[in-house]
Amino acid sequence: MANKEIIAKAYEIAKEQYATLGVDTDAVLKKINEIKISLHCWQTDDVSGSENPDGPLSGGIQATGNYPGKARNVTEVMADLEKVMSMLPGKQRVNVHALYGDFSKGKVDRDRISVKQFQGWIDWCKKQDIGMDFNGSFFSHPKAGSGFTLSSKNEEIRKFWVEHLKRSREIAAEVGKQLGSPCILNTWIPDGSKDTPVDRNGMRSLLTKSLDEGMAQKFPKEHMKDAVESKVFGIGAESMTVGSHDYYLGYAIKNNKLICLDNGHFHPTEVVGDKISSCLQFVDEVLLHVTRPVRWDSDHVVTLNEEVQLIASEIVRNDFINRVNIGLDFFDASINRIGAYVIGTRATQKAFMIAMLEPTSTLVRFEENNQNFERLALLEELKTKPFGAVWDYYCLQEGVPIGEDYITEIQSYENEVLSRR
Ligand SMILES: C[C@H](O)[C@H](O)[C@@H](O)C(=O)CO
Numbered sequence: 001m002a003n004k005e006i007i008a009k010a011y012e013i014a015k016e017q018y019a020t021l022g023v024d025t026d027a028v029l030k031k032i033n034e035i036k037i038s039l040h041c042w043q044t045d046d047v048s049g050s051e052n053p054d055g056p057l058s059g060g061i062q063a064t065g066n067y068p069g070k071a072r073n074v075t076e077v078m079a080d081l082e083k084v085m086s087m088l089p090g091k092q093r094v095n096v097h098a099l100y101g102d103f104s105k106g107k108v109d110r111d112r113i114s115v116k117q118f119q120g121w122i123d124w125c126k127k128q129d130i131g132m133d134f135n136g137s138f139f140s141h142p143k144a145g146s147g148f149t150l151s152s153k154n155e156e157i158r159k160f161w162v163e164h165l166k167r168s169r170e171i172a173a174e175v176g177k178q179l180g181s182p183c184i185l186n187t188w189i190p191d192g193s194k195d196t197p198v199d200r201n202g203m204r205s206l207l208t209k210s211l212d213e214g215m216a217q218k219f220p221k222e223h224m225k226d227a228v229e230s231k232v233f234g235i236g237a238e239s240m241t242v243g244s245h246d247y248y249l250g251y252a253i254k255n256n257k258l259i260c261l262d263n264g265h266f267h268p269t270e271v272v273g274d275k276i277s278s279c280l281q282f283v284d285e286v287l288l289h290v291t292r293p294v295r296w297d298s299d300h301v302v303t304l305n306e307e308v309q310l311i312a313s314e315i316v317r318n319d320f321i322n323r324v325n326i327g328l329d330f331f332d333a334s335i336n337r338i339g340a341y342v343i344g345t346r347a348t349q350k351a352f353m354i355a356m357l358e359p360t361s362t363l364v365r366f367e368e369n370n371q372n373f374e375r376l377a378l379l380e381e382l383k384t385k386p387f388g389a390v391w392d393y394y395c396l397q398e399g400v401p402i403g404e405d406y407i408t409e410i411q412s413y414e415n416e417v418l419s420r421r
């Protein structure tokens with residue numbers, strides 16, 4: 001167990017070291033609580049959901065592994081998320097997919113869902129005192145079996161998914177209204193083509209038609225905001241994605257929507273950190289899906305790597321915290337799922353804290369004076385400043401496990417709860 005006295009002493013030394021760079025660590029400890037991360041409910045159960053938990057996961061995404069203890073119903077999903085949140089400093093939000101409704105009083109199809117199936121989530125969020133985000137689920141359904149949903153040339157199928165979008169937006173608006181915090185409704189569809197298609201334009205025109213129809217109803221932005229999520233390819237849709245980045249960025253700008261940037265959804269050398277300031281020139285807000293793509297959109301658990309660091313640094317440097325909504329999107333079924341959340345969320349939080357501990361104005365001054373050696377040197381030196389002492393002290397203040405102490409806590413939860421499932 002971490003020694004609290006040592007943690008406090010280490011913080012005082014770190015505070016002095018950062019002060020020599022002009023960084024106020026006490027102020028960082030306050031500001032870091034402005035970062036609210038939306039916890040995606042689907043890491044609890046490998047995107048199985050409660051609608052058809054034993055059905056296959058489709059839509060070109062995959063959760064690999066079969067680690068025991070996955071959540072088997074919404075009650076277990078919520079219990080696991082409560083456990084996760086008890087090990088995270090600060091306050092989070094929860095991000096729910098339409099697959100995760102309460103269907104215990106009777107199954108309704110996706111074109112018939114309403115707030116009734118999600119009132120349990122809203123009440124749970126009230127109890128946790130957190131906001132909630134929402135997603136229509138355009139996959140793992142027989143009507144998505146052809147690989148096309150909102151861009152389908154089959155009118156019956158297209159209409160079905162337009163209705164799902166409408167209903168998802170209505171649910172999101174009610175969530176935001178009841179919780180007093182805008183609910184971000186993200187729309188991602190798997191539509192794409194395994195082999196080279198001919199009528200790309202036809203598919204994209206249909207997608208525009210469907211989005212326009214599905215999003216025709218206006219809701220107050222205090223209740224809900226629409227985001228649209230692009231993707232470069234999916235499994236079985238390698239040659240073309242209807243909702244590409246160019247497509248959705250254009251749609252978002254034209255229709256005043258949020259663009260969702262999932263850092264697993266681009267060519268491997270593209271970085272989302274570089275896209276944020278570009279997109280925010282033209283859209284009011286961005287939604288992030290922070291993940292760790294390993295060679296493809298593999299949705300590995302987020303770690304504190306350069307990619308995530310650039311995302312956090314860009315947001316903090318430019319004071320974009322109120323314009324960037326941060327969500328996570330990974331699903332690793334090969335390790336303890338609670339541990340996956342805690343590692344991934346804390347890694348994201350750490351990236352934001354490191355960004356806040358940066359003497360940005362000094363670096364910008366170097367840059368503007370063409371002192372590029374000095375800029376590089378300071379960036380390198382910052383990497384070994386005692387960030388860990390500030391992070392540990394933050395965890396101490398917040399009453400959550402310090403450093404690796406969460407390992408034993410998660411092991412106990414595994415022994416007492418997960419292993420009995
Ligand atoms: C569950 C999916 O990961 C999610 O809805 C979507 O955001 C995605 O990233 C698909 O690759």
Ligand SMILES: [Mn+2]
Nearest residue numbers: 229262289329
């Ligand atoms: Mn995503």
